[in-house]
Amino acid sequence: MAQPDISVKELSSDIRKAIEQLKVRPEIESVGIVTRIGDGIAWVYGLRDAGFNEMIEIESETGHVTAFALNLGEDEIGAVLLGDDRYVKAGAKVRRTGKILEVPVGPELVGRVVNPMGEPLDEKGPIKTNRKGRVEQAAPGVLDRKSVHEPLMTGLLAIDSMVPIGRGQRELIIGDRQTGKTAVAIDTMINQHRQQTGVINIYVAVGQKLSKVARIIERLKREGVMDQTIIIATSASDPASLQYLAPYAGTAMGEYFRDNGQHALIIYDDLTKHAAAYRQMSLLLRRPPGREAYPGDVFYLHSRLLERSAKMSDKLGGGSLTALPIIETQAGDISAYIPTNVISITDGQIFMETNLFYQGIRPAISVGLSVSRVGGAAQTKAVKSVAGPLRLNLAQFRELAAFAQFSTDLDAETKQRIERGQRLTELLKQPQYSPLGVWEQTAILMAANDGAFDSVELEDIKQAQQALLTTLHREHKKAMQTLNTGAKPTDEIIKIITGVASQVAKTYKKNTEQPRT
Amino acid sequence: MVKASVKQLAEAIYALIESAKTQKELTETIAAYLVVEQQTKDADRVLREVERLRYERDGVLEIVASSRRNLNESTKQVISQIFEAKNSKIVEQTGENLVGGVSIQALDKWLDLSIRGRLNQLKNTNLGKG
Numbered sequence: 305m306a307q308p309d310i311s312v313k314e315l316s317s318d319i320r321k322a323i324e325q326l327k328v329r330p331e332i333e334s335v336g337i338v339t340r341i342g343d344g345i346a347w348v349y350g351l352r353d354a355g356f357n358e359m360i361e362i363e364s365e366t367g368h369v370t371a372f373a374l375n376l377g378e379d380e381i382g383a384v385l386l387g388d389d390r391y392v393k394a395g396a397k398v399r400r401t402g403k404i405l406e407v408p409v410g411p412e413l414v415g416r417v418v419n420p421m422g423e424p425l426d427e428k429g430p431i432k433t434n435r436k437g438r439v440e441q442a443a444p445g446v447l448d449r450k451s452v453h454e455p456l457m458t459g460l461l462a463i464d465s466m467v468p469i470g471r472g473q474r475e476l477i478i479g480d481r482q483t484g485k486t487a488v489a490i491d492t493m494i495n496q497h498r499q500q501t502g503v504i505n506i507y508v509a510v511g512q513k514l515s516k517v518a519r520i521i522e523r524l525k526r527e528g529v530m531d532q533t534i535i536i537a538t539s540a541s542d543p544a545s546l547q548y549l550a551p552y553a554g555t556a557m558g559e560y561f562r563d564n565g566q567h568a569l570i571i572y573d574d575l576t577k578h579a580a581a582y583r584q585m586s587l588l589l590r591r592p593p594g595r596e597a598y599p600g601d602v603f604y605l606h607s608r609l610l611e612r613s614a615k616m617s618d619k620l621g622g623g624s625l626t627a628l629p630i631i632e633t634q635a636g637d638i639s640a641y642i643p644t645n646v647i648s649i650t651d652g653q654i655f656m657e658t659n660l661f662y663q664g665i666r667p668a669i670s671v672g673l674s675v676s677r678v679g680g681a682a683q684t685k686a687v688k689s690v691a692g693p694l695r696l697n698l699a700q701f702r703e704l705a706a707f708a709q710f711s712t713d714l715d716a717e718t719k720q721r722i723e724r725g726q727r728l729t730e731l732l733k734q735p736q737y738s739p740l741g742v743w744e745q746t747a748i749l750m751a752a753n754d755g756a757f758d759s760v761e762l763e764d765i766k767q768a769q770q771a772l773l774t775t776l777h778r779e780h781k782k783a784m785q786t787l788n789t790g791a792k793p794t795d796e797i798i799k800i801i802t803g804v805a806s807q808v809a810k811t812y813k814k815n816t817e818q819p820r821t
Numbered sequence: 822m823v824k825a826s827v828k829q830l831a832e833a834i835y836a837l838i839e840s841a842k843t844q845k846e847l848t849e850t851i852a853a854y855l856v857v858e859q860q861t862k863d864a865d866r867v868l869r870e871v872e873r874l875r876y877e878r879d880g881v882l883e884i885v886a887s888s889r890r891n892l893n894e895s896t897k898q899v900i901s902q903i904f905e906a907k908n909s910k911i912v913e914q915t916g917e918n919l920v921g922g923v924s925i926q927a928l929d930k931w932l933d934l935s936i937r938g939r940l941n942q943l944k945n946t947n948l949g950k951g
Contacts, residue, residue, distance in 0.1 A: 332903070335931040339866055349869055350929035379827055379870055397931070 336398035364391040384545040409437035409560040420553040437556035443611035459495030459739020465691035470682025472615025472624040479656030489571040495739035497529040505533040506570040508554035511577035547581035565621030574630040652676040684790035690749035701725020730765040743787040751805035831870035880907030888923040
């Protein structure tokens with residue numbers, strides 16, 4: 305191989321020039337002094353030019369600890385530490401970095417578990433990306449957006465039929481503890497993988513038990529979903545500052561996909577703990593407490609977060625960031641301070657009821673209290689064509705449910721409504737980690753509307769449903785694939801489904817001719 | 822009774838400095854006030870504010886110079902000129918962990934010419950992170 309034409313003398317001169325350029329020139333810099341430190345808050349004298357949310361570095365015994373300036377006083381700054389405050393002493397020097405809080409963003413984060421600073425927690429090596437996204441960023445303006453019109457299928461029949469979610473929407477999941485809120489979010493993530501939608505999932509765990517986060521990661525890996533998921537994890541033992549930053553960091557990562565024409569789904573689990581972490585920080589910063597000791601800007605805490613989830617205009621790539629914030633209520637009180645705040649910000653809510661959960665109705669979605677303000681615009685034509693009567697039928701059933709125990713004294717129409725409602729309730733039950741595709745949801749609802757399941761015993765409904773789906777998949781695969789595209793079902797497809805449904809129902813028909821004993 | 826703010830205390834002490842006869846008298850007056858008003862924890866902040874007021878109004882600046890060895894007169898003169906104060910006073914400190922060179926601090930300004938400081942800065946460049 306011919307050697308390149310290099311002059312050693314020229315190389316020597318170039319190297320000297322390069323070394324000169326690398327020489328560090330000392331400058332007079334502004335420094336602050338830590339006057340007080342404790343509970344993750346450092347009070348710093350000086351740094352009058354520091355900006356809001358600017359990152360500062362505090363000397364410590366182990367090197368430097370990063371903090372960000374939240375309270376800008378006339379002669380003092382209140383800074384929240386992002387690391388351990390044990391090794392920071394009063395009198396330590398503090399330097400400005402001139403940078404606002406940023407986290408690494410990009411496709412390199414997909415499949416990884418990170419902390420709110422973007423540092424890996426999964427022992428898979430460093431995140432190799434040069435791109436940075438601001439943790440605090442202005443939401444897109446009105447003209448940069450487009451109305452929500454594409455569906456984001458959760459795979460849960462109850463939600464996709466009655467409370468449909470669209471790409472770019474903010475739909476709140478709210479309920480007491482242990483009612484299946486996270487389960488709804490996990491199933492939605494799994495469905496993005498099963499239906500190969502290409503949506504990137506971002507799961508933000510705020511102050512959660514690490515055992516819970518580990519279980520979720522394990523499940524996502526088992527379902528093959530981790531390959532399109534980013535997890536930002538903070539545990540209950542992490543500083544309040546990291547718990548406060550986690551949702552914003554996750555949103556910054558999601559904005560990368562939104563602004564590059566891709567679609568992302570972000571789950572905040574949960575914003576109640578986020579508000580509590582912010583309350584802790586604000587009280588330690590001596591900000592005046594308001595209602596329930598929350599600071600006065602706790603609404604703004606969530607509104608500026610959730611406004612960043614949007615559907616972008618075609619001019620800006622048409623990407624979207626869909627948000628599923630989770631709020632935990634106490635004793636079903638959705639009129640409390642934080643729940644009402646977030647309900648007023650989001651584009652609808654899915655209310656999970658404890659009573660329904662313990663009755664075995666899972667997902668325990670309260671149809672009466674759940675709503676999607678985007679509605680049919682975010683629904684596939686296929687599901688929309690069959691979901692219309694569902695809400696009404698269930699509402700009528702709820703009104704008549706009290707009479708169910710006196711069924712022998714009711715007229716035929718009332719009895720039929722009650723029976724239909726019971727069967728619909730049974731059909732809406734769904735096991736965890738089993739999201740349904742578009743064709744499956746459409747087939748089930750079409751069969752139910754046609755009355756195919758009216759003659760089936762209540763305890764056989766789920767078996768009949770499964771038999772319907774199995775038969776359709778085995779004998780009419782091509783038609784079901786067409787239906788799965790989301791297009792409105794043709795007459796031929798309707799005929800196929802109703803035909804198979806009635807055949808299946810005959811097998812499970814309740815025997816009303818048995819002699820009385 | 823409403824507690825005096827740091828700025829108010831600093832203004833008061835600045836005025837006292839002008840009228841005090843001895844440093845001991847000044848010290849005792851300030852210490853007594855802070856103890857009675859239970860504001861001893863604000864002492865450092867107040868005195869830093871006083872330092873700033875003296876620099877802004879009278880051009881008086883106290884410069885803390887840390888080095889491994891004693892500074893000679895020409896070095897002290899150069900240090901005084903850097904901060905362009907009408908009347909500067911250099912307080913020397915020995916910093917054995919500096920390795921060499923000098924680190925200068927006045928109010929909230931810092932000029933780190935120590936070997937340790939330069940090594941830290943080099944560490945933070947691309948070369949250092951390599």
